[in-house]
Amino acid sequence: MKKIISLFLICMFMLTREVNPAEFSFENPRIGIVISKASFKQQWGVTQMSAHGWAAVANLAGIPYDCLFLSDIAGSKDLSIYNALIFCQCTYVEQPIYNSLVTSLKKYIEKEGNLIIDGPFAITDENSEDCDHKELDDIIGVNYSGFHGDSEYRIRTACNLHFITKNFANNQYLTQHLVNGLNILEFSDGGTVLLESTNEDISYPFLSIQEKSGNRIVLISDFSTWAGAASFFRNIEPQVFYKNMLFNAMIRALQWTIYGDINGPFPAPQISNANMTAIIRLDADASENLNMQIKTINYLVNIAKESGVVPLYAFVSSSATKAGWQDLAPNAKKIEEVGGQIGTHSKYHRIDRKMNEKRWSEELDESKQEIEFYMADFGYPIGNIDFFINPGNTIPMDDYEQIARRFTFFMTHGFEQDMPLGFGNLTWYTGSYKNLVVLEDTPSPDYQWFYDPSWSYTTQQIIAYEEAIFDHMYDNIGRGVIFNEMWHDYSINTQPQKGQERIVNDNNKPFYDGMKAKFATHNIYCPDPVDLGHKLRALAQWNYKWKTKESEIEIELDLSNVLLDTIPYYIGGMGLRIENTNKKIDKVYINGQDHPAFTDNLIILPNLKKDLNTLHVWLADKPSSSSRLVFTSKRMPKITKNSGGIITEVVTNSKAKIAYYSEVPVILINADYQEWNRKDDNILLAYVNSDRSLELRILKGKEWVLNNADITILDIKEKNSSVVLTLSAKDKPSSLCFTSVRNPVYIKLNEQEIIFEKNEKDHNYQVNIPPFSDKATLLIKY
Numbered sequence: 072m073k074k075i076i077s078l079f080l081i082c083m084f085m086l087t088r089e090v091n092p093a094e095f096s097f098e099n100p101r102i103g104i105v106i107s108k109a110s111f112k113q114q115w116g117v118t119q120m121s122a123h124g125w126a127a128v129a130n131l132a133g134i135p136y137d138c139l140f141l142s143d144i145a146g147s148k149d150l151s152i153y154n155a156l157i158f159c160q161c162t163y164v165e166q167p168i169y170n171s172l173v174t175s176l177k178k179y180i181e182k183e184g185n186l187i188i189d190g191p192f193a194i195t196d197e198n199s200e201d202c203d204h205k206e207l208d209d210i211i212g213v214n215y216s217g218f219h220g221d222s223e224y225r226i227r228t229a230c231n232l233h234f235i236t237k238n239f240a241n242n243q244y245l246t247q248h249l250v251n252g253l254n255i256l257e258f259s260d261g262g263t264v265l266l267e268s269t270n271e272d273i274s275y276p277f278l279s280i281q282e283k284s285g286n287r288i289v290l291i292s293d294f295s296t297w298a299g300a301a302s303f304f305r306n307i308e309p310q311v312f313y314k315n316m317l318f319n320a321m322i323r324a325l326q327w328t329i330y331g332d333i334n335g336p337f338p339a340p341q342i343s344n345a346n347m348t349a350i351i352r353l354d355a356d357a358s359e360n361l362n363m364q365i366k367t368i369n370y371l372v373n374i375a376k377e378s379g380v381v382p383l384y385a386f387v388s389s390s391a392t393k394a395g396w397q398d399l400a401p402n403a404k405k406i407e408e409v410g411g412q413i414g415t416h417s418k419y420h421r422i423d424r425k426m427n428e429k430r431w432s433e434e435l436d437e438s439k440q441e442i443e444f445y446m447a448d449f450g451y452p453i454g455n456i457d458f459f460i461n462p463g464n465t466i467p468m469d470d471y472e473q474i475a476r477r478f479t480f481f482m483t484h485g486f487e488q489d490m491p492l493g494f495g496n497l498t499w500y501t502g503s504y505k506n507l508v509v510l511e512d513t514p515s516p517d518y519q520w521f522y523d524p525s526w527s528y529t530t531q532q533i534i535a536y537e538e539a540i541f542d543h544m545y546d547n548i549g550r551g552v553i554f555n556e557m558w559h560d561y562s563i564n565t566q567p568q569k570g571q572e573r574i575v576n577d578n579n580k581p582f583y584d585g586m587k588a589k590f591a592t593h594n595i596y597c598p599d600p601v602d603l604g605h606k607l608r609a610l611a612q613w614n615y616k617w618k619t620k621e622s623e624i625e626i627e628l629d630l631s632n633v634l635l636d637t638i639p640y641y642i643g644g645m646g647l648r649i650e651n652t653n654k655k656i657d658k659v660y661i662n663g664q665d666h667p668a669f670t671d672n673l674i675i676l677p678n679l680k681k682d683l684n685t686l687h688v689w690l691a692d693k694p695s696s697s698s699r700l701v702f703t704s705k706r707m708p709k710i711t712k713n714s715g716g717i718i719t720e721v722v723t724n725s726k727a728k729i730a731y732y733s734e735v736p737v738i739l740i741n742a743d744y745q746e747w748n749r750k751d752d753n754i755l756l757a758y759v760n761s762d763r764s765l766e767l768r769i770l771k772g773k774e775w776v777l778n779n780a781d782i783t784i785l786d787i788k789e790k791n792s793s794v795v796l797t798l799s800a801k802d803k804p805s806s807l808c809f810t811s812v813r814n815p816v817y818i819k820l821n822e823q824e825i826i827f828e829k830n831e832k833d834h835n836y837q838v839n840i841p842p843f844s845d846k847a848t849l850l851i852k853y
Contacts, residue, residue: 096618097337100329102129103139103153106499109163109197115467120486121159121189121295122468123493123511125321129157130495130610131550132322133339133648134329137611138498141193145171150178155185155287155328160295162254164193169202177210183285185328189294191215191254212281213290214259220252223270226277226300226317234332235280235323236265245320247313250305250489251298253277256290266320268292278324287328294321299489303540304514306488306526312539318492318548326650335619336652336690338626342551342606343596344646344675344702347544349554350603351382352482352512354416354460357561358390361398367560368402370583375409375725376760378590379597379704382406383482385416385460388441396445404451410724412600413446414458414480415439422462431473435459439477458482458600468500475504480604484557487514491540494553496611506634508604514540516557520582527573534585541589551596551646553603558583594728596644597704605641609633622654622690630681639681643707643722647674649688657691667717668700668710675700678708698737698769701754702730717767721759731755731767736776738787740766746779773812775851778835780807785846796849798840805840809851819850 104125111118122138129136137153141161144150145168156179164172172193180186194204194215208214226246228239239245245266253268257276266278277300279290294317299305301317330337342348351371357363368384375381384406391399403413418438426434439456446453459478465485466474474481475498486493493511501507519526520533528536537556544552565579590597598606612633617626626647630639649656655671662684668675671694674686700710700719705727709720716737721727731737734753739745742765745757759765770776771789783799796807798820811834818827818838828837840849 094618094620095333095335095337096616097330098616099152099614100154101135101137101152101614102155102157102325102329103137103144103150104129104157104159105139105141105144105161106159107141107161107163109141109165110161111469112197113163113199114160115469116465116486117160117296119465119468120490120493122499123486123495123497123509124295124301124490125157125159125189126495126497127492128318128321128325130342130607131318131548131552132325133341133610134325135611135613135615136495140499141165141172142168144175150175150184151182153184155187155325157187157325158189158192160190161193162191163195163197163199164202166196166202169193169196173207173210176207180210180286185287186211187289187291187324187328188213188256189291190296191256208259211288212259212262214257216255216257216275218252219255219275220249220268220270222248222250224249224252224268226266226268229264229267229274233263233265233280234327235278235320238319238323239316245316246300247302247311247315249298249300250307253293253296253298253300255292258290262290278320280324280327282331287331289324289328291324295490297489301490302488303491303543304488304536306515306519312536312543314543314547316547322550333651336624336649336654337619338615338617338624339648339650340610340615341646341648342553342603342610343598343644344673345551345594345596345704346546346549347554347593347595348551348603349380349590349595349597350600351380352460352555352557353382353384353560354462354557355384355386355391355560356416356420357559357566358387358416359393360560361394363560363564364391364394364399365402367563368405370563371411372405372409374587374590375411377726378587379723379726379728380590380595381409381411381597381599381725383412383414383458383460383480383600385414385458386442387416387420387462388418388438392441392445397449400446400449400451403446404453407453408724410599412458413442413453413456414460414600415442415456416460417462420462422466423464424467426470426473435473435477471497471500471507472502472504475501475507479506480508480600482510482512482555484512484516487512487516492548492552494607496608506608508607510553510555512557513544513554517559517562517579517582518557521562521576521579522568524571524573529574530576530579530581534582537582538585538589541586545593545595550648554595556586594702594730595704597725598644598706602641602644602706605635605638606645608635609638609642609645612638624649624688624690626686626688628679628684628686630679631683633681636681639679640708641678641706642676643678643709644703644705645676647676647686648672649674649690652690654690654692655694656688657695658689658697660687661685665712666710667697667712668707669695670701675703675707677710696734698731698733698735698767700729701732702728704728715766715768719765719767721763721765723759723762726758726760727763728756728758729765730757733767733769736770736773738768738770738777738784740768740784740786743783744781745777747777749779776810778808778810781805782807782840792853794851796851798847798849800844800846801840802842802844804842806838807840808835808837810834811836811851813853816852818852821847
């Protein structure tokens with residue numbers, strides 16, 4: 072009982088501590104994500120999943136980062152630029168660097184450096200012999216109490232009166248049951264347990280925090296191991312999807328480690344302005360099958376046209392050559408025409424741990440050359456292939472220099488059941504090549520769902536599980552989290568399988584149709600690989616500082632030191648979230664210009680300068696009443712205000728969805744489709760299918776209001792006795808619906824009177840417009 076009371080008092084003390092909410096500032100937050108080469112040699116899988124998972128946490132938290140080794144910490148690396156160091160499963164340490172590591176960390180901590188330690192830290196040498204790690208333990212104040220627990224344990228909240236856990240209920244379970252026990256870390260003196268691993272009878276610390284002498288330290292008992300603490304779905308009895316909330320806790324743990332107990336708002340950049348960022352990964356393992364390629368390509372092209380989500384489509388080049396490039400090339404070009412990209416899945420699909428320089432060149436260089444040559448030779452040039460999808464088994468990170476010297480965008484896999492998120496500008500083992508972007512696939516690959524003999528599910532079960540994963544990522548993780556599930560050509564086409572003991576499904580297609588519907592019906596950001604790669608590099612490489620004063624925030628985003636000059640041109644569509652406040656964004660200025668693109672808590676960024684960019688944000692108790700953009704699914708280079716409304720530039724080769732908020736009736740010039748206020752929410756929804764300059768115009772009053780239109784309106788003129796719309800040519804029938812307090816005398820299209828339908832009850836008018844060439848005038852006469 073005394074222990075419970077003591078813990079409650081400690082938590083209450085933490086909750087009531089305040090930094091003056093009226094004024095706070097911070098300059099250039101940056102972390103180092105640290106792995107051990109010795110650990111990688113002993114347990115490369117755990118080390119790699121930990122590194123990739125923590126990179127995802129950093130990106131979701133909006134904190135710039137560098138990828139470091141223990142040897143960097145022990146060496147001459149300037150650690151003063153890092154507000155925190157995350158040690159990712161650094162169990163093993165090379166004995167020659169141990170003493171230097173102790174010295175460097177001691178200095179770092181003395182200078183108020185902060186730490187997150189995930190898993191045992193430097194307790195074993197490179198030869199798997201136990202180390203004398205007492206000196207390092209004493210500096211940190213950590214005690215490794217051993218491996219405890221089993222599959223009867225889950226992780227739950229132990230104290231919710233702290234920034235990290237305040238969004239959870241006390242005793243709330245954040246995970247399903249674990250696969251295995253955990254390596255338990257705890258403070259040797261003091262500290263507070265915020266999350267615990269428990270079987271109800273026995274509990275062990277999972278996430279503990281301590282703040283003293285200017286340092287903040289977080290201990291985590293295996294966020295990233297095969298115990299699967301972070302898992303969304305596992306194919307292990309009992310097979311279950313779970314709304315796992317550990318990533319949410321890790322994001323806040325990272326923010327607290329850097330900022331401490333802030334009592335006011337702070338900025339957090341994110342990959343996109345949406346809850347989710349989606350891209351399709353297509354492994355064309357059956358590249359030799361021409362008909363299968365044609366069907367798959369056309370299916371993915373239709374997804375892009377209906378939803379805006381585009382693929383990275385990667386051929387096994389030697390197999391594609393067997394299929395015949397004279398027919399394959401024109402179909403493959405369709406991928407790029409809707410905004411996707413062609414990549415390579417290697418030449419022979421034979422990458423393993425026995426690779427040498429000759430084999431790397433054969434699998435990667437020759438594959439690039441083969442695809443580039445034949446696409447150009449048959450009249451469909453695609454330029455340099457800069458995208459690679461991991462064939463076969465997971466490629467370990469110590470081979471990443473082979474990839475980074477040839478590509479800047481790499482999709483891999485292998486950890487999705489235990490570490491469901493992993494992405495970023497990852498530079499471990501890449502040598503001098505520092506722009507490699509790596510994406511782990513989202514759980515779970517279609518190969519496992521439909522073909523892995525150790526898995527067994529009906530198509531209906533697969534749809535339900537994968538849609539639940541999608542919804543969890545969209546609704547509960549958010550922050551622009553990346554959804555990029557591994558898809559295969561043979562699975563989309565339901566390649567037959569025989570002699571399997573697992574469930575064999577007759578039709579896989581409804582699964583993909585279900586995901587297509589998810590893409591089409593949710594406000595997600597839909598980048599191509601080039602756009603996504605640049606955004607992830609920006610999150611790692613840029614710097615920013617900020618200060619708050621009462622209800623005003625000033626942020627400086629500095630892109631002067633990013634490694635590519637092209638990065639500023641791909642910032643458009645990213646988000647900048649205002650965290651830790653109940654107040655709403657009221658007004659935004661970027662580089663001195665009014666910026667009409669924000670929601671209650673997020674700014675939609677335009678392209679920026681490769682220099683210092685200043686943002687001023689004003690907060691208020693109530694939502695802003697100003698008309699503004701609140702969502703874009705594609706890159707937005709520029710948005711400005713003019714005397715009549717808002718001009719928005721959108722870049723796209725497929726469907727781009729846009730949403731504006733307006734408390735007065737508006738119309739969107741140049742949209743391919745638009746509807747206003749359908750849900751009585753003051754939202755105008757629209758889409759375009761190509762690059763567009765859109766103009767949101769405020770109508771003169773509420774006497775005439777456009778409800779929806781599936782035709783492009785080029786101009787509007789409101790007069791006392793008429794409304795005149797200039798329409799873009801359309802070769803198929805279209806319609807528009809408007810509300811009018813007055814009854815039209817007639818409606819004419821290019822002087823030809825057309826029939827319209829009237830709803831007497833709500834004064835709605837439906838106009839059915841026949842096809843016409845060239846632009847036309849629609850006259851609504853009163």
